[in-house]
Amino acid sequence: MSSDPRPYPPRERAVAPRRTVDFAAELNDAQRAAATHGDGPLLIVAGAGTGKTRTLVYRVAHLIEQGVPAARILLLTFTRRAAQEMLARAERLVGSHSRGVHGGTFHGTAHRLLRRFGPEAGLPGDFTILDQGDAEDLMQLSRAGAGVADKTKRFPKKATLHHIYSRHVNTEIPVGAILREEFPRFIEFEEEIGKVFADYTRRKQDRNLVDYDDLLLYWAMLVESEPARAIGDRIGALYDHILVDEYQDTNVLQARILKGMCRVHRNLTVVGDDAQSVYAFRGATIRNILDFPRDYHGAAVVTLEQNYRSTQPILDATNLLISRAEERYSKELYTRRTGGERPWLVTAQDDSQQTRFVVDRILELHEEGIPLREMAVLFRAGYMSAELEIELTARNIPFDKWGGLKFLEAAHVKDVLAFLRVLENPRDEVSWYRLLLLMPGIGETTARNAIQAMAEHAWGHEAFGRFTPPPRAREAHGALVQLLESLRANPGAEEGRVGIEIGRVRALYDDILKERYDRVEPRLADLERLQAIASGYPDRTTFLSALALEPPASTSDLGFGGDAEDDVLVLSTAHSAKGREWDAVFLIWAVDGWFPMSRALGDEEQIEEERRLMYVAMTRARNHLAVTFPLNVYSSRRGADYSFSQVSRFLDRGVRKAFQRVVLETPGEPAAAEPPGITSTVDVRAMLRARFGGAGDAPG
DNA sequence: TTTTGAAGTCTCTCC
DNA sequence: GACTTCAAAA
Numbered sequence: 176m177s178s179d180p181r182p183y184p185p186r187e188r189a190v191a192p193r194r195t196v197d198f199a200a201e202l203n204d205a206q207r208a209a210a211t212h213g214d215g216p217l218l219i220v221a222g223a224g225t226g227k228t229r230t231l232v233y234r235v236a237h238l239i240e241q242g243v244p245a246a247r248i249l250l251l252t253f254t255r256r257a258a259q260e261m262l263a264r265a266e267r268l269v270g271s272h273s274r275g276v277h278g279g280t281f282h283g284t285a286h287r288l289l290r291r292f293g294p295e296a297g298l299p300g301d302f303t304i305l306d307q308g309d310a311e312d313l314m315q316l317s318r319a320g321a322g323v324a325d326k327t328k329r330f331p332k333k334a335t336l337h338h339i340y341s342r343h344v345n346t347e348i349p350v351g352a353i354l355r356e357e358f359p360r361f362i363e364f365e366e367e368i369g370k371v372f373a374d375y376t377r378r379k380q381d382r383n384l385v386d387y388d389d390l391l392l393y394w395a396m397l398v399e400s401e402p403a404r405a406i407g408d409r410i411g412a413l414y415d416h417i418l419v420d421e422y423q424d425t426n427v428l429q430a431r432i433l434k435g436m437c438r439v440h441r442n443l444t445v446v447g448d449d450a451q452s453v454y455a456f457r458g459a460t461i462r463n464i465l466d467f468p469r470d471y472h473g474a475a476v477v478t479l480e481q482n483y484r485s486t487q488p489i490l491d492a493t494n495l496l497i498s499r500a501e502e503r504y505s506k507e508l509y510t511r512r513t514g515g516e517r518p519w520l521v522t523a524q525d526d527s528q529q530t531r532f533v534v535d536r537i538l539e540l541h542e543e544g545i546p547l548r549e550m551a552v553l554f555r556a557g558y559m560s561a562e563l564e565i566e567l568t569a570r571n572i573p574f575d576k577w578g579g580l581k582f583l584e585a586a587h588v589k590d591v592l593a594f595l596r597v598l599e600n601p602r603d604e605v606s607w608y609r610l611l612l613l614m615p616g617i618g619e620t621t622a623r624n625a626i627q628a629m630a631e632h633a634w635g636h637e638a639f640g641r642f643t644p645p646p647r648a649r650e651a652h653g654a655l656v657q658l659l660e661s662l663r664a665n666p667g668a669e670e671g672r673v674g675i676e677i678g679r680v681r682a683l684y685d686d687i688l689k690e691r692y693d694r695v696e697p698r699l700a701d702l703e704r705l706q707a708i709a710s711g712y713p714d715r716t717t718f719l720s721a722l723a724l725e726p727p728a729s730t731s732d733l734g735f736g737g738d739a740e741d742d743v744l745v746l747s748t749a750h751s752a753k754g755r756e757w758d759a760v761f762l763i764w765a766v767d768g769w770f771p772m773s774r775a776l777g778d779e780e781q782i783e784e785e786r787r788l789m790y791v792a793m794t795r796a797r798n799h800l801a802v803t804f805p806l807n808v809y810s811s812r813r814g815a816d817y818s819f820s821q822v823s824r825f826l827d828r829g830v831r832k833a834f835q836r837v838v839l840e841t842p843g844e845p846a847a848a849e850p851p852g853i854t855s856t857v858d859v860r861a862m863l864r865a866r867f868g869g870a871g872d873a874p875g
Numbered sequence: 876t877t878t879t880g881a882a883g884t885c886t887c888t889c890c
Numbered sequence: 891g892a893c894t895t896c897a898a899a900a
Binding site for chain 1: 876877878879886887888889890
Binding site for chain 3: 876878879880884885
């Protein structure tokens, strides 16, 4: 990834592998204490930009130097990207010795262990993984089956049901309590909801399906199993040291897993920053990190406070922002970096002016020598970058969007995958249902009947062929039978096989796509990409599991264009930006109701989480930070009108003092003198120059 | 009875 | 723009 040399603090250089690491010279005292900690539990409380990753990497190096075999070290991170990056950095330190270190996400690791140990523990080894959308679809089937849904209008929708279910699994809070707290309007359905959940669980088992939560749940069950089975001990004995990144974003289930993994030894290192806990919506609890010293008696605690990333003015602003938060490990970040200008707080008249400002400023910084890839535009939610993307495209500025799993969530992509999945797991009810509904002449009833018939024939390969469809669906049924048979006919593992399979599916599916959806061109292009990605995988099982667990994290990961070498601007949600840093960061839509989102406003804890999320976003910046918000927001909600908006409540008067204010004028006025055809963009730039005397005068 | 098209309702973050 | 609900068409 980006390993370019930078002018400031010690970062490991891409030198040839070496044998001994000079911990004293390359780490500060606290970092060194953490990295060279011996056996036993260790908590590293690491503020933003304090070299958390670096410390973890050096700890891996230290362990390997101490003679711990790489394969007996497990490094759990939040994203695959983070794991890869850390392992690559470890390799630069200690050379190929580090190759065998196991690194990955909790879910990815669970997947690996379940494929290996599941069969012994009575779990099927050939399960299919349901992603969120799949799980919701299955929940819908259970919802419909329970009968309650039709009679009562107010019964929760599939997404809500799944949310409640997932929350129950990940937090271990009883369903009733979740309803009372979060969904009081559904309390009356507690019993029915319980039935739906029971049906959902049963369906998953019958159909050999595993959702994200199950991956963790089964892992926990394995490591907690009684000694009689000994599987727990065997899994626990796989690793001598376990290191966990972003510990503040783990939930109680994950804490249980770690406890179980440490039943043979107590060599658990966790790194985290309570101020950056932003996954409560997924069941993460800040208590894990706050209570670690109590849960692991005698744990060493090391706090990293020296920031190597940002300039002092940026730190001043972010320290102020987070000082408003409630319970936390107190730490005040400081830096030895000098100079730097105060971050900007930019008031735009409306959203299009906000967009133009950001693009203009990016071009300016680019002209000053900052590569595009060293700049990022951050926002609260994926859709908030829509206008910016259009503008960037229009101006030929290459960008890469992170976060938002849009590609795999797209209906047409899921359609194609459904074909592969029924081949993989003939009992995959969700996929059968999906693809049957695609076929002309087949609707809900016929689809249900077909699935029913297949269930009665024990899901044999020939079962679907034997099913007799109603006349109007005969043609579609025939075509589908033929396709599935031809796909089953030639197994084997030649190169690019999965891509070829998708090609076959498309021979049938592309016409359906053209019929059903509008905007056909981009969708077909998506399928091209899917096919290209698939060709890179050795077999179907690996491909499908990988898609569920390691979805392409950005548009460029999807295969075409923009690989890591290119100089490409990054657009990212605040969540996906976690753990990264850029020379210049723009945080857009800092409007109350957008960031924090209005949905969070009713709940104090959610507001706190939004605050921490904004802290995460702003602390990504090294030298330049600009927070922007438009005064007038066009709301298409009720009867087209502009409404006057307020700056985010997190930027209160005190916090704002750490910023320099920039107020962009109304586009029309200063632009008046200009020849027609030139937009006010030019004015904004001219104005910035006038105001700051050649903006961007921060000492590098 | 089943499918399909059209109008109407919200819209987050991610493994 | 995607999903749900409802009514018309086959």
